[in-house]
Amino acid sequence: MTMFLAYAVTGMIVFAIGLYGVVIARHLLRKIIALNIMAGGVFLFLISIAARNSQAFPDPVPQAMLLTGVVVALSATAFAIALARRIYTVTGSATLSDGER
Amino acid sequence: MDTIFPWIILLPLTGAIATFLVPRAWVIRTGMVTALLTSCMVFAAAYFLHQNGPVHYAVGSWAAPLGIRLYLDGLACVMLLLTAVSGIFISVYACEYFKDKTSGVLKREGIMFWPLWLFLWGAMNALYVSGDLFNMYVLLELLGLSAVGLVALAGTRTVLIAGMRYLIAAMLGSMSYLLGVAFLYAMHSALDTRMMGALIEPGMGAAIAFALMTIGLLLKTALFPLHFWLPPAHAGSSAPVSAILSALVVKGSFYLLLRLWFDVFHNVVTIPVGQFLGALGALAVLWGSIQAIRQQRLKMLVAYSTVAQLGYLFAVFPVTAGAPPTDGVLGQWVIESGKGTLYHALAHAFSKASIFLAAGIMVHALGTDQLSRMRGMAERLPLTTFAMALAGVSLMGLPPSGGFIGKWLMMHAVLGSGQWWWAVVIMTGSLLTAGYMFMMLRQAFQPCEDPSLFKPVPKTMEWAALILAFISIGIGIRAADVLDLLMIGSPFLIEPIAAVGGAL
Numbered sequence: 001m002t003m004f005l006a007y008a009v010t011g012m013i014v015f016a017i018g019l020y021g022v023v024i025a026r027h028l029l030r031k032i033i034a035l036n037i038m039a040g041g042v043f044l045f046l047i048s049i050a051a052r053n054s055q056a057f058p059d060p061v062p063q064a065m066l067l068t069g070v071v072v073a074l075s076a077t078a079f080a081i082a083l084a085r086r087i088y089t090v091t092g093s094a095t096l097s098d099g100e101r
Numbered sequence: 102m103d104t105i106f107p108w109i110i111l112l113p114l115t116g117a118i119a120t121f122l123v124p125r126a127w128v129i130r131t132g133m134v135t136a137l138l139t140s141c142m143v144f145a146a147a148y149f150l151h152q153n154g155p156v157h158y159a160v161g162s163w164a165a166p167l168g169i170r171l172y173l174d175g176l177a178c179v180m181l182l183l184t185a186v187s188g189i190f191i192s193v194y195a196c197e198y199f200k201d202k203t204s205g206v207l208k209r210e211g212i213m214f215w216p217l218w219l220f221l222w223g224a225m226n227a228l229y230v231s232g233d234l235f236n237m238y239v240l241l242e243l244l245g246l247s248a249v250g251l252v253a254l255a256g257t258r259t260v261l262i263a264g265m266r267y268l269i270a271a272m273l274g275s276m277s278y279l280l281g282v283a284f285l286y287a288m289h290s291a292l293d294t295r296m297m298g299a300l301i302e303p304g305m306g307a308a309i310a311f312a313l314m315t316i317g318l319l320l321k322t323a324l325f326p327l328h329f330w331l332p333p334a335h336a337g338s339s340a341p342v343s344a345i346l347s348a349l350v351v352k353g354s355f356y357l358l359l360r361l362w363f364d365v366f367h368n369v370v371t372i373p374v375g376q377f378l379g380a381l382g383a384l385a386v387l388w389g390s391i392q393a394i395r396q397q398r399l400k401m402l403v404a405y406s407t408v409a410q411l412g413y414l415f416a417v418f419p420v421t422a423g424a425p426p427t428d429g430v431l432g433q434w435v436i437e438s439g440k441g442t443l444y445h446a447l448a449h450a451f452s453k454a455s456i457f458l459a460a461g462i463m464v465h466a467l468g469t470d471q472l473s474r475m476r477g478m479a480e481r482l483p484l485t486t487f488a489m490a491l492a493g494v495s496l497m498g499l500p501p502s503g504g505f506i507g508k509w510l511m512m513h514a515v516l517g518s519g520q521w522w523w524a525v526v527i528m529t530g531s532l533l534t535a536g537y538m539f540m541m542l543r544q545a546f547q548p549c550e551d552p553s554l555f556k557p558v559p560k561t562m563e564w565a566a567l568i569l570a571f572i573s574i575g576i577g578i579r580a581a582d583v584l585d586l587l588m589i590g591s592p593f594l595i596e597p598i599a600a601v602g603g604a605l
Binding site: 008015019022028031035038039041042045046049052059061062065068069072075076079080083084086087090091096 | 167235238239242246249250253256257258261262264265266268269272273276279280282283286287290292
């Protein structure tokens with residue numbers, strides 16, 4: 001039980017660090033990495049709640065959710081990086097600034 | 102019914118892949134056939150619902166808790182119909198819009214439009230019938246990714262950056278939602294919405310999950326002050342895309358919020374939470390309208406109008422929050438506010454799609470959407486100007502339009518439940534809407550100085566915009582039928598906990 005809590009709390013902390021990164025970072029690649037750190041936090045949380053009841057074997061449903069989540073996060077990241085590259089080719093900088101001109 | 106239910110979702114998804122694979126010359130044909138078939142399926146489903154009542158469907162014959170339950174009731178069906186009807190006209194418009202003006206050949210943008218649009222359509226249809234919290238997360242991501250893809254299609258500097266902002270906002274939103282789902286699962290080991298609604302108890306954990314999921318969805322619905330990503334994305338993209346985003350996509354995440362509020366969190370929400378969401382909605386109405394009045398460009402004006410109109414939808418929450426499930430009198434106002442909110446969502450979707458399509462026609466004819474350049478539009482593009490004016494009537498909420506019915510029901514509900522302050526906001530918002538709509542139309546009715554500025558526009562595009570405007574008025578005239586369909590399965594009834602448990 002305590003092990004589960006330790007992992008779950010770590011997951012939340014990782015999520016918060018990622019959120020901080022998304023807000024603070026200016027470079028798009030950093031923002032995308034920060035989003036992935038956030039996702040990592042959620043995934044750690046999901047994998048830890050699989051062991052929340054001290055049974056002989058872990059609950060498979062959160063593990064399945066985690067696997068789906070990883071696939072979704074991977075495709076979203078690929079798309080985000082492609083978009084960031086495109087922004088870099090068109091504007092010459094990989095930030096969100098001077099968008100409203 | 103079981104034979105057609107899965108096709109509501111499978112058809113657009115298959116069509117999306119097909120339009121991606123077929124040769125260039127076949128893209129429009131494949132896309133239009135898919136759009137028509139999907140709409141037929143939705144109409145068939147609506148007919149069955151009307152005849153036989155709500156339907157549950159276990160995907161792959163795996164029943165909940167392990168499987169995913171699809172559920173079609175009046176609320177889901179009205180949203181499906183909204184998507185199908187506006188989807189058809191937007192598709193017809195897009196066929197012409199993406200053709201090269203001189204050669205008539207379909208542009209690359211127009212080819213990539215189809216797979217993304219059909220994926221988005223499929224995701225929305227699935228979202229409306231999904232009864233599984235995690236499934237909803239996957240669909241939200243599919244919806245968000247295809248929407249961002251559509252925004253970025255135009256490929257200009259402004260649009261790419263707007264798309265990136267949108268993508269980051271969408272990913273943050275779904276991440277927050279997913280963490281909320283994880284919290285709920287950790288506590289109750291369930292993902293089915295009905296089961297969760299029966300199991301959930303007020304407390305710390307439920308409150309955290311509720312906050313995380315709500316914030317995630319508010320970010321995607323662009324409720325003030327989380328609306329920062331919406332105006333550039335909606336105004337910058339090409340006309341059919343703007344129409345899809347403003348009319349349909351933001352309604353998807355709002356629908357989810359409404360569903361969760363009634364099906365899952367009905368005994369977790371408190372009166373302060375309801376008042377808080379209502380206040381944010383009120384601020385959105387005022388701030389969005391004032392920003393709309395200050396704009397110089399038509400598409401930015403319409404995009405800020407979307408920020409404002411989304412605010413109205415949140416009037417449902419203060420009326421609902423804290424209403425005891427057994428109280429028949431308060432319960433009646435809850436149902437009334439649910440009806441009003443949904444009606445407003447419908448009317449806004451049709452009229453906003455129409456105005457964005459009309460704005461696209463203006464850009465097509467004049468090459469710009471500066472408000473000052475609209476002079477003479479009433480003379481040169483009478484159908485388009487008529488469409489804008491009709492849609493404006495619905496947005497302002499003048500009778501007998503759909504917007505009027507929505508606002509009327511909302512006013513009825515907030516006054517009936519003794520919360521007159523929201524009525525003041527609804528009235529002020531209508532006045533401000535009238536302000537920016539007249540500002541826009543005043544320019545259009547100025548005498549035309551140089552008719553040669555207006556290039557010819559395909560008539561199909563003009564008619565698509567006009568028919569959508571007519572529908573936004575028409576749903577006001579046939580309101581009783583729409584409301585009857587909506588109330589099948591009583592989506593806004595907050596059931597006592599024992600009754601929910603029994604229904605499982």
